[in-house]
Amino acid sequence: DLMALAMVMLYDVHDRKFQPREPMTGEGEGLIEDVRLVEESLYRFRTKLVASLARFRIKHNLVCVDDILPKCVKEKHQRKDKLLTCAWVNTLKSSVDEVCMMLKTQGFIQVDPNTHLQGSVFCRDTHCPEVLLFPHQAQEHLEKMTLIRDHTLIIQEKSRSLAVCALRPLLAKNTDILIVGSFSALTAAHVGIQASVFSNHVFVCGLPSDSTHREELQETLSLIGCKNFRLLSEQFSDLSEGDSRLQKVQVVLVLPRCTASALSDPIAHIINEDGDRKLLQDLSQDTVSDTKLESLVQKQIQDLSHALTFPRVRGVVYCTCSVYAEENELVVKRAIKNAAGRTKSQPFR
Structure with a gap:
């Protein structure tokens, strides 16, 4: 369709x-x-x-x-052109300070994070230490720079960077990560860079050896410089707690498809992050049918509940871009309730 x-x-x-x-x-x-x-x-x-x-x-x-378009959809479209351009530094190739210096040599001025960004300026993000913020209009200029072309600086919406940054407090030596759901190769690479600080591995499931998505992911990871990935052909629901490959996995990042209803530019998110493209028609009317919402929620509960079945996992990070309670606290409560009957040596975070 x-x-x-x-x-x-x-x-x-x-x-x-x-x-x-x-x-x-x-x-x-x-x-x-x-x-x-x-x-x-x-x-x-x-x-x-x-x-x-x-x-x-x-x-x-x-x-x-x-x-x-409905009024609320038009307002989102107008806000989209005012959104800041976000980019994260590939610390496998350079440091944040070095990238800031290179930007200054290209005519950019670094300003305080509380400053209104306009013109050739940038600032460091207050939530994610490796993320830099630019005015929306600066993206076209940035895309022509060597920093972008050689994958030292990666332009990506901030919602995914926030999810990756939420992993950082959970990481330590011998703490492998499993990524579950729908996400871009850039998001996976960002996770891989965080894991590489402790020489940990990142597992991605649902990638048959002959799939186009697997080839695209491998190509992007190679360009960015990530070498700590393990790609699995099995779907997440088919992986069990006794799988010998996952014995060091202690953190699971769950990035399921959602309504993207909290974003000012949901179309870009759906296209770039492997979202549910059938939502595009619903979003043009600023409404999501109960049937569609329930189907998304059921998959979210399934993935989140399964993540809680791995006894060695001590941290699960769940990321949604939705305004609906069903995709936020309610889905988390339902998943935790499903897992409440079993014991763990360590509590979940």
């Missing part, structure tokens, strides 16, 4: 008046086959689509296509 993708792409091509977009020339970039198929179809029916949208606007007395 490509309808959700078609809706997003129709808005994009209409926004640029059906003019061709700039070709992708970066390393490893290229169109996904589904994207190419939808794009070709939209251009083939361009005249009919433009006429249909015009009739719809006249019928409903709408000034522009944006007015089709």
Whole structure:
């Protein structure tokens, strides 16, 4: 079902008046086959689509296509252009201080974190020590810099960096990490860098040897410099506490698909972090059906509950980007209740 993708792409091509977009020339970039198929179809029916949208606007007395969206969705779209650009430092290649110095040589000015960011300035994040913040408009300039192209500085939304930083207090020697759920290769790499401080390994499951996702993950990890990953073909639900490969796993990071309803730019998150693309149509109406929400919650409970069955695990980090209580404290309480009947040598954190 490509309808959700078609809706997003129709808005994009209409926004640029059906003019061709700039070709992708970066390393490893290229169109996904589904994207190419939808794009070709939209251009083939361009005249009919433009006429249909015009009739719809006249019928409903709408000034522009944006007015089709609910007010709250439009407000999110407007906030998106004001969001700060976040980037984390790949400490396998450089230090935060060295990157700050390199940015200054490129014309950027480092300012206090409490300063309003505008122009060629940046600051260090107050929550994540390896994250730097820039004005939204600076991203285009940053993407042309060597720091970005050689993967010393990685642009990524802050929600995932917060999840990775939450792992830090749980890490020590012989503390391997298991990542569960849906996430980008960049998120996995960020976890791997944190684990490498203590020479720990990171396990990622659900990656059959012939899967495209596995190949893409391996390529990104290689570019960033991560060498401490162990990729497993089994799904998380098929892994047991007695698996000999997981005997040193003491921390589980659970990153399940969620409604992304708390984000100002949920579309980017869903696309970049392997989210549920069927949500795109729901989000355009600023509502998620009860059926869809329940299906997401059931998977979240399943993963979180299974993470609590590993007796050596002493810390589970659960990350959601949702405003719904069902995906926040309620899902955690339900998972803990499921695990309450068994004993552990150490309490969970």
